[in-house]
Amino acid sequence: xxxxxxxxxxxxxxxxxxxxxxxxxxxxxxxxxxxxxxxxxxxxxxxxxxxxxxxxxxxxxxxxxxxxxxxxxxxxxxxxxxxxxxxxxxxxxxxxxxxxxxxxxxxxxxxxxxxxxxxxxxxxxxxxxxxxxxxxxxxxxxxxxxxxxxxxxxxxxxxxxxxxxxxxxxxxxxxxxxxxxxxxxxxxxxxxxxxxxxxxxxxxxxxxxxxxxxxxxxxxxxxxxxxxxxxxxxxxxxxxxxxxxxxxxxxxxxxxxxxxxxxxxxxxxxxxxxxxxxxxxxxxxxxxxxxxxxxxxxxxxxxxxxxxxxxxxxxxxxxxxxxxxxxxxxxxxxxxxxxxxxxxxxxxxxxxxxxxxxxxxxxxxxxxxxxxxxxxxxxxxxxxxxxxxxxxxxxxxxxxxxxxxxxxxxxxxxxxxxxxxxxxxxxxxxxxxxxxxxxxxxxxxxxxxxxxxxxxxxxxxxxxxxxxxxxxxxxxxxxxxxxxxxxxxxxxxxxxxxxxxxxxxxxxxxxxxxxxxxxxxxxxxxxxxxxxxxxxxxxxxxxxxxxxxxxxxxxxxxxxxxxxxxxxxxxxxxxxxxxxxxxxxxxxxxxxxxxxxxxxxxxxxxxxxxxxxxxxxxxxxxxxxxxxxxxxxxxxxx
Numbered sequence: 001x002x003x004x005x006x007x008x009x010x011x012x013x014x015x016x017x018x019x020x021x022x023x024x025x026x027x028x029x030x031x032x033x034x035x036x037x038x039x040x041x042x043x044x045x046x047x048x049x050x051x052x053x054x055x056x057x058x059x060x061x062x063x064x065x066x067x068x069x070x071x072x073x074x075x076x077x078x079x080x081x082x083x084x085x086x087x088x089x090x091x092x093x094x095x096x097x098x099x100x101x102x103x104x105x106x107x108x109x110x111x112x113x114x115x116x117x118x119x120x121x122x123x124x125x126x127x128x129x130x131x132x133x134x135x136x137x138x139x140x141x142x143x144x145x146x147x148x149x150x151x152x153x154x155x156x157x158x159x160x161x162x163x164x165x166x167x168x169x170x171x172x173x174x175x176x177x178x179x180x181x182x183x184x185x186x187x188x189x190x191x192x193x194x195x196x197x198x199x200x201x202x203x204x205x206x207x208x209x210x211x212x213x214x215x216x217x218x219x220x221x222x223x224x225x226x227x228x229x230x231x232x233x234x235x236x237x238x239x240x241x242x243x244x245x246x247x248x249x250x251x252x253x254x255x256x257x258x259x260x261x262x263x264x265x266x267x268x269x270x271x272x273x274x275x276x277x278x279x280x281x282x283x284x285x286x287x288x289x290x291x292x293x294x295x296x297x298x299x300x301x302x303x304x305x306x307x308x309x310x311x312x313x314x315x316x317x318x319x320x321x322x323x324x325x326x327x328x329x330x331x332x333x334x335x336x337x338x339x340x341x342x343x344x345x346x347x348x349x350x351x352x353x354x355x356x357x358x359x360x361x362x363x364x365x366x367x368x369x370x371x372x373x374x375x376x377x378x379x380x381x382x383x384x385x386x387x388x389x390x391x392x393x394x395x396x397x398x399x400x401x402x403x404x405x406x407x408x409x410x411x412x413x414x415x416x417x418x419x420x421x422x423x424x425x426x427x428x429x430x431x432x433x434x435x436x437x438x439x440x441x442x443x444x445x446x447x448x449x450x451x452x453x454x455x456x457x458x459x460x461x462x463x464x465x466x467x468x469x470x471x472x473x474x475x476x477x478x479x480x481x482x483x484x485x486x487x488x489x490x491x492x493x494x495x496x497x498x499x500x501x502x503x504x505x506x507x508x509x510x511x512x513x514x515x516x517x518x519x520x521x522x523x524x525x526x527x528x529x530x531x532x533x534x535x536x537x538x539x540x541x542x543x544x545x546x547x548x549x550x551x552x553x554x555x556x557x558x559x560x561x562x563x564x565x566x567x568x569x570x571x572x573x574x575x576x577x578x579x580x581x582x583x584x585x586x587x588x589x590x591x592x593x594x595x596x597x598x599x600x601x602x603x604x605x606x607x608x609x610x611x612x613x614x615x616x617x618x619x620x621x622x623x624x625x626x627x628x629x630x631x632x633x634x635x636x637x638x
Contacts (some may be wrong), residue, residue: 001251005293009301011491012286012298012299012300012301012549013036013300013302014037014038014039014040014044014231014265014300014301014302015032015037015039015079015303015304016032016037016038016039016302016303016304016305017039017040017041017042017286017287017302017304017305017306018032018038018040018041018042018305018306019042019287019305019306019307019309019314019317019501020041020042020043020119020307020308020310020313020534021041021042021043021117021118021119021250021255021266022045022118022119022120022121022250022308022310023119023120023121023124023249023250024308024534025119025250025306025308025309025531026041026118026121026249026250026253026254026255026258027162027250027254027298027533028223028308028533029041029254029255029258029264030253030254030255030257030304030532030584031257032258032263033114033258033261033263033264034257034258036261036263036554038263038265039258039263039264039265040120040265040267040300040302041255041258041264041265041266041267041270042110042267042270042287042289043116043117043119043266043267043268043269043270043402044115044269044270044271044272044292044309045113045114045115045116045117045119045269045292045479046115046116046600047116047117047266047267047268048116048117048118048122048241048251048267049117049251050241050243050245050251050252050255050256050302051243053241054240054241054242055093056093056240057240057241057242057243058092058243059090059238059240064087064089064090065089067089067261068088068089068090069088069089070082070087070088070089070092070128070587071469075158076485077097077098077099077243078098078099078352079098080110080111080112081095081096081097081098081112082100082111083110083495083499083545084112084499084501086123086239089613090237090239090240091123091239091240091564092116092253092636094116094122094123094239094241094385095112095114095123096112096113096114096115097321101113101115102448102454103454103455103456103457104443104446104455104456104457105457106457106458107457107458107459107460107496108496108497109457109459109497109498110495110496110497110498110499111312111457111498112498112499112501113310116268117250117251117255117266117268117530118249118250118251118255119250119518120253120310120501121248121249121250122239122241122544123239123247123250124249124501125368125545126204126214126215126216126238126247126248126367126546127212127213127214127216127367127368127371127544127545128163128166128168128170128213128215129153129178129179129371129373129390129544129545130152130178130179130181130210130213130420130544131155131214131542132152132176132177132178132179133151133152133153133176133546134177134300134378134379135152135178135540135542135543135544136148136150136151136152137151137458137542138387138542138578139539139540142381142386142387144386144433145340145434145539145540145612146432146508146510146511146512146515146516147509147510147511147522147538147539148328148509148510148539148540149509149510149511149516149519150509150520152179152449154520155180156409158179159179159182160181160182163182163183164221164223165223165253166183166211166215166216166248166253166280167184167215167217167221167223167224167248168182168183168184168213168215168503169183169184169186169187169210169211169213169214169216169217169362169460170183170184170186170210170211170213170214170217171183171186171210171211173208173210174473175208175210175373177299177373177374177375177378178210178373181213182219182489183213183217184217184218185219186211186218187211187212187216187218187366187367188211189209189211189370190360190395190396190421191357192354192357192360192395192397192424193209193354193355193359193370193393193394195354195483196209196393196424196479196480197209197210197275197481198397198485199479199482199483199484200479201374203482204479204482206375206378207372207375207479208372208373208375209370209371209372209393210371210372210373211370211371212368212369212370212371212392213371214247214367214368215229215246215247215248216232216238216246216247216248216367217229217231217232217246217247218231218232219231219631224245227245227252227253227256227257228245228252228346228542229243229244229245229246229252229253230245230246231244231246231324232244232246232247232367233246233470234364234365234366234367236268236363236365236367238239238367239623240556241311247367250514267289269291269292269293270290270291270292271289271290271291271292271452272287272288272289272307272309272317272452273287273288273290273297273317273320273452274287274288274317274320274321274322274330275287275305275307275317275321275330275530276288276301276321277319277321277323277325277326277330277527277571278297279323279324279325280515282325282527282529283527283528283529284305284330284529284530285301285302286300286301286302286305287299287300287302287305288297290450290451290452292450295450301531304530304531305529305530305531306531306532306533307479307532307534307536308532308533308534308578310534310535311341311503311504311505311506311526311536311538312341312440312455312506312536313455314506314532314534314536315333315337315338315341315440315506315507315533315536316440316442316453316455316509318330318331318332318337318507318532319332319337319338319440319441319442320442320452320453326526328524330530331517331524331525331526331527332532333513333525334513334516334517335507335516336436336508336513336515336516336517337507337517338439338440338441338506339436339438339439339506340434340436340439340505340508341434341436341438341439341440341459341503341504341505341506341537342432342433342434342435342505342540342541343459343497343500343502343503343504344429344430344431344432344497344500344502344541344545345389345428345429345430345431345432345461345465345468345469345500346427346428346429346430346499346500346545347424347428347430347461347465347469347473347492347494347495348427348428348469348473348490348492348493349425349427349428349490349491349493350425350426350427350472350473350476350477350480350488350490350491351423351424351425351426351487351488351489351491352423352424352469352480352485352486352487352488352489352491353421353422353423353424353486353487354395354421354422354423354424354484354485354486355421355422355484356422356461356484357422357487358419358421358486358601359379360397361396362396362417368392368394369392369393369394370392370393370394371374371390371391371392371393372389372390372391372392372393372426373390373543374388374389374431374543375388376388376389376468376471376475383405383471385464385465385468385471386433386464387430387431387433387464387467387468387543388430388431388543389428389429389430389468389471389472389543389566390427390428390429391426391427391428391472391476391542391545392426392427392429392500393425393426394424394425395422395424396424397419397420397421397422398419398420398421398422398423399417399418399419400417400418401414401416401417401418402411402418420528424480424485424536426480428468428469428472428476429500429543429544430465430468430469430472430543431467431540431541431542431543432461432462432463432464432497432541433464433516433540434504434505434508434539434540434541435563437458438458438459438460439458439459439506440455440456440457440458440459440506441455441456441458442454442455442456443455459497459498460497461497463594464592465552469492470492473490473492476490477490485568492599502535502541502545503534503535504535504541505533505537505538505539505541506534507536507537508536508537508538508539509522509537509538509539510539512523513526516539517532518532518537522537532636534554
């Protein structure tokens, strides 16, 4: 007679377990399954299938009960979530509500979450800039935070690996502070952005305005077509979920790719309680899971475990993974886990107007802003604050309608809005310094619905951040004035940290087990078959999002995994696109975004609007440098 207990354990055993299905978790799943490893992905939220579970993707504005807005009563019930700009009626189903998953704010912190298969990869802003040598060397230069155990040259081949698969648009700009990559054609600048770029190049040495690198497909290569993804249609409705796969998400790319291998098991509604540690084997053997619907506890087993639950939850899970060997959290011998958490500073904005170039307009709706890379404290310490900031910059033509008439006159005015002047906006994206006083910890008394300790969050800005904010406003105002912009206005917010949604750190990498939790391969120093490749591993924050490095680290850390061997070293508008002209207001899908010279007007026979006849300027092309050879060697034994 079969031993049912042994059979049950076998049914719950895998080669690898990945906790989390967001961007880094999805990427880890792709890499592991491609190497032949039977991989279980645990997701605490509901299942979201590509295309079929994007209920608002093709809805018209009039089809929303509240015309796209969140009702006032709902906003009042969710004061934290209300501060997230992307939370609207069309995305409500992708956000965690305040009362569903509480946490304790020792200091105000806006924790914005998305608990579903794909996580926040459905909602991210898709900016995909590489880090540079200056970012990795920052802590060593100024002595704040520990030195990174890796450098740009270590991770550069993996940037190329990820960019080629995900599909990143951008220019070859030749900037040491923002390395080039394997790019698709860029989204072009408009006339005012081009003007500002020229002024910066001529009058401000070392300051550049470039086309942002976006994870939106300006064209589909055979690699993306093999994923079932097609070119971005410029609807700028990405946050609803893109049924065309025009932008990169776990749902549209890595998870379906992993599923094709036959090696993926996806388990939604699975709250990871803790990582199981076997003291005799001196390694982790699995993950303890609570079913979010039934609250049943089940243990799953694997030889390697990737913790990619998103920065703060990754800290929570590891801190909750206690044993006789690790009473303060798995691998937490130095009691630094949960500390040195950092984020980005988005607290200042500068707005202005431009009176010239009225013969130009913009058409279409590109995925986002242009980008001014960091220019402060790059090559030497030149200011009264540490590190620096990048800037998102965008320009647009304002439009207005005369609403004073009635009947046919009012209809005519509303259908034919007039072009106004140009307005521009710039927002800082500042690097914050990881500090021991910025930390998360488990509450000793309070628990959530599933019996997990609530998380205490004790994080704040500091004087360095305020000095950086002031400098950002001063420098941007000076640059705009030099370029002829008028009515320059600055805004300095005093919002709580977190709304940048770029949490990092708490389980940082480093060379010394006394001052860090992870080695250069993202393995826990004290438990080498557990890997952390999401934002929690970050030693410093740079001015760029942690999302791109997370995908690269997942690829890098799985590079040494042998293929399927017993030894596991870890490592409704868009539906009519083809029939509507690009300028039609009912299509909202112009694929190019460059400024266009207004010459004549004609009435669109589809929507009745008067539209400007134009010739699209050449968007240019982006060549791609040859990839460096893959890193040699394999990971250390687990």
